[in-house]
Amino acid sequence: MDRTRSDAPDDVQQDAATPRAAEHDEHEAQTDGHGEQSGHEAQTDGHGEQSGHEDHEGHGGGGHDGHAEMFRRRFWVTLALSVPVVFLSEMVAMWLGYELPEALLVQLVAPVLGTVVFVYGGRVFLVEGWGEARRREPGMMLLIAMAISVAFLASLATEFGLVDLDFWWELAALVSVMLLGHWQEMRAIGQARGALQALAELLPDDAERVTEDGETETVSVADLQPGDVVLVRPGARVPADGTIVDGAGAFDESMLTGESNPVEHDEGDEVVAGSVSVEDAVRVRVDQVGDDTALAGIQRMVEQAQSSGSRAQRLADRAAAWLFYYATGAAIITAVVWLTVGVPADAITRTVTVLVIACPHALGLAIPLVVQISTSRAAGAGILVRDRLALERVRQVDAVLFDKTGTLTAGEHRVTDLATTADGPDEARVLALARAVESPSEHPLARAVVARADRDEVERLEAGGFDSHTGRGVSASVDGHDVAVGGPAMLRARELEVPQDLREAAQGWVERGAAVLHVVVDGAVVAALALEDRVRDESRAAIDALHARGVRVVMVTGDAQQVADHVAEQLGIDEVHAEVLPGDKDQVVQQLQDDGAVVAFVGDGVNDAPALARADVGVAIGAGTDVAIESAGIVLASDDPRGVELLARLSTASYAKMRQNLVWAAGYNILAVPLAAGVAAPWGFVLPPAVGAVLMSLSTIVVALNAQLLRRLELDRDSVGA
Secondary structure, eight states: OOOOOOOOOGGTTTTOOOOOOOOOOSSOOOOOOOOOOOOOOOOOOOOOOSOOOTTTTTTTHHHHHHHHHHHHHHHHHHHHHHHHHHHHHHHHHHHHOOOOOOHHHHHHHHHHHHHHIIIIHHHHHHHHHHHHHHTTOHHHHHHHHHHHHHHHHHHHHHHHSSSOOOOOOHHHHHHHHHHHHHHHHHHHOOOOOOOHHHHTTTHHHHHHHEEETTTEEEEEGGOOOOOOOEEEETOOBBBBBBEEEEEEOEEEEEEHHHOOOOOEEEEEEETTTTEEEESSSSSEEEEOOOGSSSSHHHHHHHHHHHOOOOOOOOOOHHHHHHHHHHHHHHHHHHHHHHHHOOOOOHHHHHHHHHHHSOOOOOOHHHHHHHHHHHHHHHHTTOOOOEEEEHHHHHTTOOOEEEEEIIIIIIEEEEEEEEEEESSOOOOOHHHHHHHHHHHTTOOOOHHHHHHHHHHHHHOOOEEEEEETTTTEEEEEEEEEEEEEEHHHHEEEEETOOOOOHHHHHHHHHHTTEEEEEEETTTTEEEEEEEEEEEEEEOHHHHHHHHHHTTTTEEEOOOHHHHHHHHHHHHHTSEEEEEEEEEEHHHHHHHHHHHTTTTTEEEOOOOGHHHHHSSSSSSETTSSHHHHHHHSSSSSSSSSSSHHHHHHHHHHHHHHHHHHHHHHHHHHHHHHHHHHHHHHTGGOOOOHHHHHHHHHHHHHHHHHHHHHHGGGOOOOOOGGGGG
């Protein structure tokens, strides 16, 4: 297994300063695992593409959400106008066997409403088609614009008796179908732009600033200045980067640094904006505010990563560009040939028919229908597709980077090992004593001890005289005994020696990155407990399934190297980058991309946001933070990493359906255009315009039915890795 330690250059850290871990012993690499309230010191080492429709109405501020709303509104209005046009068409009336009234008002319905449909519903295609023509980049919009323009002009000329080519109902139906397809496409694309706002919401609106007389006043965070002293109460977020000047305690920095353990900080230590004081009130001198904070640095990285995202060329646009040249060339040849043989009327009829039939009726729905169904199937499997381009790219991914805490692991500690001395109480008694002492504490490690005791259903004991010792541990009187629980600092303060058998057990735990707590009864160390972030049961199956696809699996984490290596060994991960800063994760993604890899990043924390935005595919664990979700193209509603394999299945199947639909839609045009041009006329067959319109509709039905087959795809998590 290739293990690489992340050694990012210093320049990537300039915007993401992180607090240094408290070190209570110069000879041991330790990070205090409990907060000041519980007093423990636990021994450990210790992160869319534009649609191409630049001129869409509402683009200025609405993004893809504005596009979807615009297409939705125009579709429903156009559909309402199209219904009478279709049913008052002579051809439709003939097919369905009813007669149309002879009234002039009835005869005016098709040209009047058809003109409104062309101007109102077709406007977006005309504007963007002109834009494609001006840029000399013909695509779907230009092809649609050409078809509806020819249909409109031919129908209008028919009203004046110049030709006999009535395309009003085809025009109305065509515009309605195209608006429907683009509405669904915009809904599927719709990647929200809320990442930066979600980052900003990590900061409190107000802060308690300490005045010169020692009192506090509530002020806006925007009013803080370097040098101000603020009071951070238990459970509150630090409003700005600063230095602790009074007090000590544990801070939850997992959403900023990826560190799974709460980090102990004493006077003189730096703390970052957005971190949470777990249990203790501290006073912090403000050092950095506004754009100079570490959180603002992460914001800038997210913004830069989003703006530098890859621009994928859509399959339908490529097919439409090819079809544009094909249809235009066919129309020119048709006109020249029929004029050469001396039949001007047929030249006009055949040429117009070619241009109308060449419109990508089915092609316009080939992609959106698949996208709509695939995103619906994904949602049913607990996968939210925010960016359909991300879904398309999943099938190409050859490297998946997982964040550790909260992604491969549960983000919560549990007691994984327990060792007792030979002459001390047994495991059940130790857990009973430890639970009694830990119960008053709300610290994560204390809750882990209580949870283990509850799981083992040990005897419930009552504690009295509870006391917390800052940075050392907790103690209480339990069943007539003086009981204490804490880390190495507690042992040093009490001048206690750890028995050899416990010392050997603890050393092995520390080497794999576990936090270690000791239980002291009546002045003697009687037990040691190892606490580790729990690896999800589903993680191994997810990684095995990715390996079966030939995908390289990489773990990127802010945790200590020993912790990361231990998790990697359990899961069979190929490559490890540990002790990384937010910028390091972004850099790891960039390095892999520079080496030619198509990268997916899976994470849940604020520190993952830049990497999620930078990756070819960003997958956020739904149980994670808002900013991680907003930065990702895909969100797993559950915290089950097996969803990544389901994504790969869906991506592969969806892409196959897209290709099949495109082949069918383009194939229809390849066959229908020559027939419409009259290549079979020497043998007595000429494709009538009406029949061409019917074939166009049948092609659309085939595309729709083929897309529906995606609903049969199995998306069962239990089948992953089985």
